[in-house]
Amino acid sequence: MERGLELHHIGVRFGGLTALDDVSLRVPPNRVVGVIGPNGAGKTTLFNVICGFVAPETGSLTLDGRPLRPRPHRLTRLGIARTLQGTGLFAGLSVLENVMTGASHTARAGFVPALLGLPASDRDERRLRQHALDLLDGLGIAAHAEAAPTTLPFAVRQRVALARALAARPRLLLLDEPAGGLGTDDIAELAELIRQLPRRDDDPCAVLLVEHHMDLVMAVCDELVVLDFGRVIAAGTPDEVRDDPAVTDAYLGATVEEVTP
Template sequence: MSTPVLEARDVSMVFGGLKALKGVTLTLEEGKIVGLIGPNGAGKTTFFNCLTGLYTPTTGEVLLKGNVLPGDPAKVTDAGVARTFQNIRLFPSMTVLENVMVGRHVRMKQGPLASLFHGPAYQRGEKAARERSRELLAFVGLNGVDDELSRNLPYGDQRRLEIARALATDPAVLLLDEPTAGMNPQETEATQQLIFRIRDTGVSVVVIEHDIKFIFGLCDSVSVLVQGELLVEGTPEVVRADPRVVEAYLGKPPEEVQHDVEAAAAAEEEQA
């Protein structure tokens, strides 16, 4: 088996007395889409923050193509892991094109002096960055809005712009935090197609989502996180059939709860 492109080994994260993550392990094979689901507060976003270097895991490590990732978001992005945010975090007063060009920052090499004097090499670099950014905007389906301020875009377009900005860093792995939150079914469908196309360009993807249908239609493998622990991991079919997943999301069926209550009462009586 080849080295997985991204691997989280036994990642734990403790905030004071709160154990947000308890030894989570996740592997992402190249060219695959992995889904991460779980109820609110299960630690999905915390896990993402550990993957991207925003948090340094209390224990455990994250490897990209076999190399341990540094604990600094900027260096992680440089190494090839890009992300989007759960609550959209664009640069609101920059134009759409500028937002994507900020994503190119890490792949451009012009230093302060080149930026000051704007020589021919600098001009070529800027032009290339601009062209690449335009390509990416076209790729995610944002055409003719280059000069709009990003805060003026409709919600769905802002989500797509965030993806284009992340892709501009030429990532090997793209982490999407709830990319379809607040979208209607058509937009969700379009996002699904977009993620497939991103996968087809050779980028591996990890997706956090609450929309189970969306995740099961999209992912090669799904991991379920409950209270900071990895509950189940497997293909969508396996996960769908697992009773523990249903329980984590919907609670137990009423008769079982009844059964549990009776069992607990019996146990108490026994003790007495």
């Protein structure tokens, strides 16, 4: 039975600083879950625990009820992909090649066939290339396939980074502040893309979103988790979180403008 990703009573300390304190949350299949909170709330540490960059001192992680001990280099094989703040694209590769790198773990040919240019490697490359082109087309940026990422507007580079993450065909996509540096129109388009990810006919995936832009969070998330000094102070639907007095006072101001999905 698919239960998705679950964090159980996670605790992380850095010296005398408590970064996460008894944090539990769940990302069910085909849902969008957001994590919000001010700077220093523990959002980045939470992300790093899930990605395997930080080992929790207490608590555990499970994937579909089975113990999960994530390692950064094994995430895609577990069906987990992530985007990075600032896109993290390879400047020396084209847009298409960048996206292809996201699916390289699915290549059936090994290192030697690829090195020697043997037929198995050629077949893999054609398959990965077509998959990458389909993703770029679906995100509306196929015209930039041969361009260098550095020549493109930031909003386009963000879509390239998203395409590269989706190339791995993840069951869970981790989005780390994807709206950073985007304007209002670009954020609205990004919101539409995120909303569609769990509903795609091919390779639907759940999303865990860490983000500061509340208009995006309120528009796309099915559930929200609010952190404050490493602790969960509220969890629920966007409407429930919006109406929580502690959240309103601490993070969102006296009034939160409702965003229509």
